Amino acid sequence: MATQPVPVVTAFDWVPDFAKGLVRDLRVRWAYEELSQPYAVEKFGAATPRPDDYVKWQPFEQVPAFRDGDVEIFESGAILLYIAEKHDALLPKDEARRWRAISWLFAGLNSVEPSCMRYFAYTVFNSGKQWTEGATEAVVPLLKQKLKRVTDALGGGDWLAGEFSIADIMMVTVLNSLKETGFVAEFPTLAAYHQRATARPAYQRALAAQLADFDGPPPPGRG
Numbered sequence: 343m344a345t346q347p348v349p350v351v352t353a354f355d356w357v358p359d360f361a362k363g364l365v366r367d368l369r370v371r372w373a374y375e376e377l378s379q380p381y382a383v384e385k386f387g388a389a390t391p392r393p394d395d396y397v398k399w400q401p402f403e404q405v406p407a408f409r410d411g412d413v414e415i416f417e418s419g420a421i422l423l424y425i426a427e428k429h430d431a432l433l434p435k436d437e438a439r440r441w442r443a444i445s446w447l448f449a450g451l452n453s454v455e456p457s458c459m460r461y462f463a464y465t466v467f468n469s470g471k472q473w474t475e476g477a478t479e480a481v482v483p484l485l486k487q488k489l490k491r492v493t494d495a496l497g498g499g500d501w502l503a504g505e506f507s508i509a510d511i512m513m514v515t516v517l518n519s520l521k522e523t524g525f526v527a528e529f530p531t532l533a534a535y536h537q538r539a540t541a542r543p544a545y546q547r548a549l550a551a552q553l554a555d556f557d558g559p560p561p562p563g564r565g
């Protein structure tokens with residue numbers, strides 16, 4: 343009997359310490375761990391060039407890229423949507439809630455993550471450069487406003503769309519990028535949400551798998 347191919351996600355075999363637990367293949371791993379479904383990982387070095395043909399799979403040469411049989415997908419949000427649809431899971435069945443979850447999936451990617459990434463770019467990638475001072479000052483209120491609005495949306499609920507969904511996988515992994523900042527802790531409801539999500543056994547397994555996969559050699563001069 344022919345065996346079904348296992349879906350493949352791309353990831354890194356080495357990243358600098360600050361990026362551990364932040365690489366976006368974590369979103370895909372987490373979804374599969376929630377579903378107790380197998381997946382395989384194809385790894386590259388973060389600081390070394392990807393293979394020549396990788397650009398045909400992921401046009402920006404980033405991770406994650408994903409393949410399931412003939413289906414090739416890039417963008418972590420699209421991959422999460424595919425997994426949810428394929429397994430008829432991790433999205434509410436009720437139409438209104440389902441679209442609320444999809445809205446929050448996009449909001450994580452397109453409304454919250456950009457402010458987080460700007461802050462991250464100024465304070466980590468360009469740390470200490472003089473031009474970042476005003477830029478950082480400008481982005482913090484915008485970022486905190488986004489965090490407040492996510493907090494408001496949670497209200498007294500556990501999850502963004504009533505039940506745990508790919509929207510939460512997205513939002514929580516976006517919030518991970520603020521782990522060194524203390525910003526999430528300023529919003530106790532949001533901090534409790536983050537804590538609740540990251541305490542899930544599936545998250546813990548996904549994180550452990552990502553960390554275990556950082557077994558490649560550091561690039562020259564980064565050892």
Ligand SMILES: N[C@@H](CCC(=O)N[C@@H](CS)C(=O)NCC(=O)O)C(=O)O
Pocket residue numbers: 364365366367388403404405406416417418419
């Ligand atoms: N919008 C993309 C972003 C992907 C992305 O930024 N990937 C990072 C790792 S988390 C990456 O590959 N960085 C290395 C590079 O850009 O060369 C997604 O959500 O999939």
